Amino acid sequence: MWSTLPTEMKLAIVEVLDSDDVKNLSQVNRDTYAACLPSAFKNVKLANLRALQSFVDNVPRSYCRYIHFLELCTENNVRASEPRSVTDTIISILAASPCIEELVLNTRGSLHHSIIPCFSHLSKLECLSIHNSGPEELKPLSERLVVAIAASVPNLKRLSLDRVSRSLMHAPELHGVPPYVPLVSGDDNIPDHPLLGTDLYLPSLLRLPTLRELVIRDTHLGDPRWASVPVNCKLQVVDLGSCFHENEGFNSVCIQRIMGAVGKTVDEFSLTTAVSDAVFAKPSVTPLQRLRKLHISPFFPVDSVVDTISNLAGSPIESLSMQCYADDVVDVCTALEDFLNMRVERGSGFYEKLARIDVTVTANDASSPLDPDEDAECKEAEQRLKELCRDLRLTSRFTLRLARSAGLVPTRLTSLSDGRVRSMTL
Incomplete structure (x- = not known):
């Protein structure tokens, strides 16, 4: 009966199967194998x-046209590899994969700039993540390279960057002075870009007209050009992390500078540092006129929660979510209670659109479990906050989330596929 079905129906059936079932079904006969290819290589x-290297050597290049989600890692536990040879391997895959919609590049240091042109042919690529897994001091990933790559993607909407290093060419003022931020040298051979020219510094990302979501973590954001570069994009979601080389005050100033530049269109923002500028508290002048969803990361200083939330009162925030570690639950719940009591005291006009508060407790396998007394205290604090939210007619939710290797703060830059992920993992 299977053999009599039209090809379209076979493809529809294969589409709803999980990866193991697809693998088993593909072994029935040659025609079935061909029908399974689009699903087998989709992710x-x-x-x-x-x-x-094994993928390049053993998978027919024609199969790459079925790839929609691609995650690559250049980690090599055997021997060191030249950036050019690693880059050539990646290029050979990307050049044969015109249907990629989401790409995750986990690199150990830099890639050769010869990879840049191939991104201009990925017209369906909308979501790009680039993360440096190598030690920044020894294997930095240049801002010039990632900006040139991002600017080359024709329809890039979502961009996530992690541990990108500033270039000596664009940040000479950081060279040789405390706190000795790692800089990239020798990246001046990266060609000028047709759109950006030589201006391949991080703030130039704001010149990309198609960009809608931007995530930057563990990266130095001290470039003053964030405040002056022309903003040609309409960012809706922004998630900015701190640079661990700099102190809390410096990181706060940097993030507020970027908030001021892109805030007019931002609907969703994730914070890791305090906001002290009172301009964000005034509805008439705040740059964040459309901010409806505020996320606060587990790295955020708990002591600054109330002040920062208050300083963002000028925005029409409807949803407030906080992520914290298990041993911070009591302090976070107390801070949110203080904020809600302040909201009651100030009356109408202060967070009048707020409708929900969510708390996500981040845990990992390495963390020590709470003792019975601590656990009881956390549950009591959680219950108090829930009851207060209920009294104020606010929706509330508490959830537990395991820490992910890619980062602790939730992001919308996740796989485009649904829960039935079928991955060709090697």
């Missing part, structure tokens, strides 16, 4: 350089 994850 491809290559966990290290060896898997990358």
Whole structure:
């Protein structure tokens, strides 16, 4: 009966199967194998350089046209590899994959700039994540390279960057002075970009007209050009992390500068540092005129929660979510209670659109479990906050989330596929 079905129906059936069932079904006969190819290669994850090379050597290049989600990692536990050879391997896959919609690049240091042109042919690529897994002091990933790559993607909407290093070419003032932020040298050979020219510094990302969501973590954001570069994009979601080389005050100033530049269109913002500028508290002058969803990361100083939330009162925030570690639950709940009591005292006009508060407790396998007394205290604090939210007619939710290797703060830059992920993992 299977053999009599039209190809379209076979493809529809295969589409709803999980990866193991697809693999088993593909072994029935040659025609069935061909029908399974689009699903088998829709999501491809290559966990290290060896898997990358194996994929290039053994998978027919024509199969790459089925890839919609691709995750690559250049980690190599065997021997050091030249950036050019690693880059050539990646290029050979990207050049044969015109249907990629989401790409995750986990690099150990930099790639050769010869990879930049191939991104201009990925017209369906909308979501790009680039993360440096190498030590920044020894294997930095240049801002010039990632900006040139991002600017080359024709329809880029969502961009996530992690541990990108400033270039000596664009940040000479940081060279040789405390806190000795790692800089990239020798990246002046990266060609000028047709849109950005030589201005391949991080703030130039704001010149990309298609960009709607921007995530930057563990990256130095001290470039003053964030405040002056022309903003050609209409960012809706922004998630900015701190630079661990700098102090809390410096990071706060940097993030507020970027908030001021992009705030007019932002609907959703994630914070890791305090906001002290009172301009954000005034509805008539705040740059964040459309901010409806505010996320606060587990790295945020709990002592600054109330002040920062108050300083963002000028925005029409409807949803407030906080992520914290288990041993901070009591303090976070107390801070949110203080904020809600302040909201009652100030009356109408102060967070009048607020409708829900969510708390996510982040845990990982390495963390020590709470003792019975601590656990009881957390549950009591959680219950108090829930009751207060209920009294104020606010929706509330508490959830537990395991920490992910890619970062602790939730982001909308996740896989485009649904819960039935079928991955070709090597």
